[in-house]
Amino acid sequence: MSTNKRPEVMKGARKGALKRLFMMIMKDYPGYFFLVTFAIMVVAFAGVANSFFVGNILIDEFIQPSLDALEAGLTTNAYTYMLNNVTSTTFGIGFVPSLMVLGGIFIIGILASYTYNFFMAYIAQGIQKEIRDNLFDHMQNLPVSYFDQHTHGDVMSVYTNDVDSLREMLARSIPMMTSSIVTMFAAFVIMLFTDFYLAIVVLLVGVLMFFLTKFFASRSGRHFIKMQMELGRTNGYIEEMISGQKVVKVFNYEKKNVEEFKKHNEELFTQSVQANRYANILMPAVNQLGNLQYALIALIGGLFVINGVKGLGFSDLLSGHIYSMGLITSFLLYSKSFTQPIGQMAMQLNTVTMALAGASRIFAMTDEPVEIDEGYVELVNAREDENGNPVEVSEHTGKWAWKHPHTDGSQTTYTWLKGKINVNGVDFGYVPNKIVLHDITVYAEPGQKIAFVGPTGAGKTTITNLLNRFYDIADGKIRYDDININKIKKADLRRSLGMVFQDTKLFTGTVMENIRYGKLDASDEEVYKAAKLANADTFIQQLPEGYNTVLKNGGASLSQGQRQLLAIARVAIANPPVLILDEATSSIDSRTEAMVTKGMDAIMEGRTVFVIAHRLSTIKNSDVIMVLDHGKIIERGTHDELIAKKGTYYQLYTGAFELE
Ligand SMILES: Nc1ncnc2c1ncn2[C@@H]1O[C@H](COP(=O)(O)OP(=O)(O)O)[C@@H](O)[C@H]1O
Numbered sequence: 001m002s003t004n005k006r007p008e009v010m011k012g013a014r015k016g017a018l019k020r021l022f023m024m025i026m027k028d029y030p031g032y033f034f035l036v037t038f039a040i041m042v043v044a045f046a047g048v049a050n051s052f053f054v055g056n057i058l059i060d061e062f063i064q065p066s067l068d069a070l071e072a073g074l075t076t077n078a079y080t081y082m083l084n085n086v087t088s089t090t091f092g093i094g095f096v097p098s099l100m101v102l103g104g105i106f107i108i109g110i111l112a113s114y115t116y117n118f119f120m121a122y123i124a125q126g127i128q129k130e131i132r133d134n135l136f137d138h139m140q141n142l143p144v145s146y147f148d149q150h151t152h153g154d155v156m157s158v159y160t161n162d163v164d165s166l167r168e169m170l171a172r173s174i175p176m177m178t179s180s181i182v183t184m185f186a187a188f189v190i191m192l193f194t195d196f197y198l199a200i201v202v203l204l205v206g207v208l209m210f211f212l213t214k215f216f217a218s219r220s221g222r223h224f225i226k227m228q229m230e231l232g233r234t235n236g237y238i239e240e241m242i243s244g245q246k247v248v249k250v251f252n253y254e255k256k257n258v259e260e261f262k263k264h265n266e267e268l269f270t271q272s273v274q275a276n277r278y279a280n281i282l283m284p285a286v287n288q289l290g291n292l293q294y295a296l297i298a299l300i301g302g303l304f305v306i307n308g309v310k311g312l313g314f315s316d317l318l319s320g321h322i323y324s325m326g327l328i329t330s331f332l333l334y335s336k337s338f339t340q341p342i343g344q345m346a347m348q349l350n351t352v353t354m355a356l357a358g359a360s361r362i363f364a365m366t367d368e369p370v371e372i373d374e375g376y377v378e379l380v381n382a383r384e385d386e387n388g389n390p391v392e393v394s395e396h397t398g399k400w401a402w403k404h405p406h407t408d409g410s411q412t413t414y415t416w417l418k419g420k421i422n423v424n425g426v427d428f429g430y431v432p433n434k435i436v437l438h439d440i441t442v443y444a445e446p447g448q449k450i451a452f453v454g455p456t457g458a459g460k461t462t463i464t465n466l467l468n469r470f471y472d473i474a475d476g477k478i479r480y481d482d483i484n485i486n487k488i489k490k491a492d493l494r495r496s497l498g499m500v501f502q503d504t505k506l507f508t509g510t511v512m513e514n515i516r517y518g519k520l521d522a523s524d525e526e527v528y529k530a531a532k533l534a535n536a537d538t539f540i541q542q543l544p545e546g547y548n549t550v551l552k553n554g555g556a557s558l559s560q561g562q563r564q565l566l567a568i569a570r571v572a573i574a575n576p577p578v579l580i581l582d583e584a585t586s587s588i589d590s591r592t593e594a595m596v597t598k599g600m601d602a603i604m605e606g607r608t609v610f611v612i613a614h615r616l617s618t619i620k621n622s623d624v625i626m627v628l629d630h631g632k633i634i635e636r637g638t639h640d641e642l643i644a645k646k647g648t649y650y651q652l653y654t655g656a657f658e659l660e
């Protein structure tokens, strides 16, 4: 149950996942999405506008003229002069209104930033919820074979790790990256408007940063993915050791386990250090380049100011401009807006890569083909008409009929559910080249008890898996009341078969709820009756809370035999016409079994029963016993016939040949 075999995902799949995520957002939250995009742009432009105001307006149009006036002797107090006499040449407003505009831009920026964070988090939570819903919905319809091929750990980690890293990416990384790109773009545009020469300086440093980032990010990215995989492996190991605690203890494996765990943990440590080492060099390096750029612009700009060099930008293509302190200040701020996002994006890159890998695993699971059901014959409640034919009714009658709709438009016909099962020349293999069952033929008349015996791995459970269509047969036919089971709706087929599995599964909930699982609308009295029938009543009464005792962890607080008794009660309450019991009493002691057998006989009365039993004493009274070996039926007949034959069954029965 470890996560160590999770496939790494191809780049193409990651791109596809991004596109599908985008489509999901556009479908469910188009309004919010545009609001978020708009807010991100507002934030970016507010940032740039701030820089513009500080440099071009405050310094160039207020402070500088006031200082000039002081120097020229027009005033003795530059501050009051600025407050009262200076107006912005760009906007034609005074100092205080200009400050208010600046404050306004600032507040708008904050509000927009709050807006996009809030709504993006909302979208991310919503998508996360939808994905979990989709996954669970889809999982309910996956064929049993899917769970043969995927460990629980794998499936669980899609729900937990993958869904969570996806939310992280949507809520944080994507808005951050979008805002980074928009900010860079806005900053670059305004730089071009302001001055080409300094813009080129910023661009050159920016390119240098880009390559530096790429270099480090690709190196750390590799280790981040390795770190993630090692994390999965370590978690898988822990998970396995928790569920296998008892085995570990009886074999005295504790010490060896600790060593093994330390190995995993050490590797995780190494990979984390590597990943973070590069990531940790990156930020200081980018920051240092940022400082270098600052110094360069201040130096070059300062020289331009001193030497009265003429600059050029889109805003003054023809006239050109003289460099001013304000312009240099603005430029320093723009350059910061331009280069800072590069580092920020680099930090998000790993999150995005991992989240997209997770997203493609999520989509791989939701794309997994579901169990197909081309069946059309339905099981319905029925009553008898005057001729003894079934008539469909909606209420429970305890009688069932098959409903056959006819595609040629003629009337729907009904036939009684009798419980006759014919298996004819069936071949089957779980995997294509490994045939598990060969030419199995079994006829069960209504009310007959058919037993399967044979060594472990002979294919007994497999036959029951085919009857309820957990798997589809490769060759041959299975008919139920002379209807090919492929034509019966799967849900109805399974409803008509009561199964007690070899490995009993109880759910978290009370004993009462677990028995009622067999028939959801059963009354309390029906539950008690079923429990008594299965001989489970006595031990249930002795539980701390009786029928209201809460079972956890698959009923771990009960003995295996007690769990089997509950499973039998669960089937008894469903009252199905055909029963399949796969070693249903294998963990129950002989004495209890003798008692259960009475109840079982009552449950089996009037039903077709397939029984697989470990203890041959329990199947002696079967109508037919099939001896299975290596997927073939090697002997068939009644107990007496088989004993007389002195073949494999005889040897098994007399103990000359041990079962398992
Ligand atoms: N889900 C599965 N996938 C692949 N092979 C399986 C699966 N279940 C059982 N088998 C194989 O099919 C054979 C028959 O198994 P099974 O019917 O469970 O035997 P029995 O119930 O008689 O002990 C065995 O060789 C087993 O390894």
Ligand SMILES: [Mg+2]
Binding pocket: 460, 461, 462, 502, 582
């Ligand atoms: Mg079995």
